[in-house]
Amino acid sequence: MTLEKKHNVQRRAGVIKAMAHPSRLMMLEALADGERCVCDLQKLVGADISTVSKHLSLMKAAGLVEDRKQGLWVHYRLRVPCILQFMDCVDAVLNEQKQPACCVRA
Amino acid sequence: MTLEKKHNVQRRAGVIKAMAHPSRLMMLEALADGERCVCDLQKLVGADISTVSKHLSLMKAAGLVEDRKQGLWVHYRLRVPCILQFMDCVDAVLNEQKQPACCVRA
DNA sequence: GTAATAGTTGGCGTATTGGCCAATTACCAA
DNA sequence: TTGGTAATTGGCCAATACGCCAACTATTAC
Numbered sequence: 001m002t003l004e005k006k007h008n009v010q011r012r013a014g015v016i017k018a019m020a021h022p023s024r025l026m027m028l029e030a031l032a033d034g035e036r037c038v039c040d041l042q043k044l045v046g047a048d049i050s051t052v053s054k055h056l057s058l059m060k061a062a063g064l065v066e067d068r069k070q071g072l073w074v075h076y077r078l079r080v081p082c083i084l085q086f087m088d089c090v091d092a093v094l095n096e097q098k099q100p101a102c103c104v105r106a
Numbered sequence: 107m108t109l110e111k112k113h114n115v116q117r118r119a120g121v122i123k124a125m126a127h128p129s130r131l132m133m134l135e136a137l138a139d140g141e142r143c144v145c146d147l148q149k150l151v152g153a154d155i156s157t158v159s160k161h162l163s164l165m166k167a168a169g170l171v172e173d174r175k176q177g178l179w180v181h182y183r184l185r186v187p188c189i190l191q192f193m194d195c196v197d198a199v200l201n202e203q204k205q206p207a208c209c210v211r212a
Numbered sequence: 213g214t215a216a217t218a219g220t221t222g223g224c225g226t227a228t229t230g231g232c233c234a235a236t237t238a239c240c241a242a
Numbered sequence: 243t244t245g246g247t248a249a250t251t252g253g254c255c256a257a258t259a260c261g262c263c264a265a266c267t268a269t270t271a272c
Contacts, residue, residue, distance in 0.1 A: 127229090127230085129230095153230095153231075153232090154231070154232055154233080156231085156232070156233080156234095157230075157231055157232070160230085160231090161230090175238090175239095177239065177240070178238080178239055178240070
């Protein structure tokens with residue numbers, strides 16, 4: 001395992017980690033239909049606006065989304081939409097398993 | 107957002123979370139070439155054998171891998187290989203490029 | 213100017229994760 | 243049985259992650 005390979009796997013894991021949260025995933029799925037302001041995403045996930053904002057900043061830093069300011073609103077959108085096509089495979093992992101993922105401490 | 111939708115997004119996030127660690131991702135990529143014993147995976151990631159074993163248990167619980175005992179060794183293999191096709195898209199997020207081939211759907 | 217709305221940032225407490233060590237289990241061979 | 247190797251499990255501690263509140267910035271309207 002070269003040092004460069006190690007570095008690559010760390011960067012990849014970082015991107016995946018940025019998706020690995022229920023609220024963040026929910027927002028990414030909503031953004032599949034087009035850009036949304038923070039206020040809409042906040043209503044969607046139901047957490048504090050500051051919490052939502054931090055989730056979005058994290059995903060922006062990871063390269064998953066980008067933003068656009070317009071008046072009072074900040075609109076977020078997917079930067080690389082293919083990430084959502086992965087969900088079919090994730091569902092395949094869930095559908096074939098004996099233990100439901102809700103029992104997994106991860 | 108219905109309760110069922112919330113539950114689904116939590117389960118999906120759980121699977122993704124199980125991939126979201128450099129050592130785990132490294133092992134998943136190694137398993138793309140076929141099954142490996144824990145001892146080989148331990149050499150690959152370079153962590154304590156107990157740490158590696160816990161990572162594997164976690165991925166097994168999430169449905170990502172399955173194992174097979176043979177004598178002294180436990181061999182792990184991918185349970186749903188499509189998860190690795192996602193890596194092209196992850197790299198696209200990292201490289202700031204448009205959309206990789208993985209994103210073209212038939 | 214003030215007020216109102218949208219969003220970000222800092223701080224802090226709690227919960228989760230990840231790592232190693234030590235102990236234990238499982239299997240095989242002499 | 244004894245010993246050796248492979249792997250898992252429990253415990254403990256340090257480092258992260260998450261959530262809310264409060265404070266602050268930015269923009270618009272009056």
